[in-house]
Amino acid sequence: MRWTLRISFLLLLAWAIFMVSPFVALYDLSKAVRTKDVARITERVNFNALRASLARQILGEYLKTQDISERDRQLAERAGATTLNPVLEELVTPQALIDLLGDGQLQQIQREGMGGTEIGFDPGSLGQAWRIFILSESQGFRAITIPLTPDEPRDRQFRVTLRLSGTTWRLTGIDLPASLREELTKRAAAASK
Template sequence: MRWTLRISFLLFLAWAIFMVSPFVALYDLSKAVEARDMDRITERVNFNALRASLARQILGEFLKTQDLGGLDRQTAAQAGTATLNPVLEELITPHALLDLLDDGQLQRYEGAAGGKGILTPPGFDAASIETAWRTFILSETQGFRSITIPVPVDEPKTRQFKITLRLSSATWRLTGIDLPDTLRKELTKRAAAATK
């Protein structure tokens, strides 16, 4: 009986640690952003996956504004990807990501939504604990290896970013950021202007 209780307790403890681990990784990323530690940011971000995530959003918005003139959507998407790639290369750098995570804006892009830090390390007061609990509750898991976390959780959904973390080699890495509509539209306009 004792062994059953011990094993059950150890399994519960392992499960609890696993459930909290992506939030610890997000906290570590927020501390790296606050300290402007590029090495730690680079360790915590999968830039190829992040580039694909942003490309999908910006390209989707870009194609909505274009007259495809009889082209099928896949051909147009391939052409759009080639056209937008230089713009995306500028967006997905450690410095640009630091700007985005620091204050919800890309400094190169005026008029972006936000202004409040999207990854602000929480304190240890009652309000921070409540915010951490709401963040935990509103997060969505996709299996055991991926989780999407809305930040900042106290903002309206139209102004929230959705950060996707994926477990890779025992480390949670940032693989995607779903942008708020206003920022996505602004980046699409800038991308369209850069391609002309």
């Protein structure tokens, strides 16, 4: 009976550590952003996956404005990555992440009403940490999406996706607020002309 209780306790402890670990990794990334530690940011971010995530959002926003068939939309999505490459190269760098996660906007894209508040992961209170934990969406055992601004409406939220790679949680996606997606879509359209 004692061994059963000990093993159960150890399994429960391991599960609790696993459940908290992506939040610890996000907090570590947030500290690296605040201190502008490029090496640490590079360790915690999968830039290829982040590029694909941003390309999907920007291209999806652009294609919403176009009147094209489903077949043409699929072809446009494949071809769009090449067109978006110059815009994405500016977005998917450690410095751009410092700008974006530091104040909620890219320094190259400053408009009134966009960003302006720090969106780094620092829950501040136990209640805020609990709210972030509850609103997080697990995607199996290897990925989780966490809202960085849980009190904002969903269309104004920054949401980050972390994926477990080996024993390290790495940033693989950032869901941008609608206003920032629209602005980046305009930049991508201007760059393609």
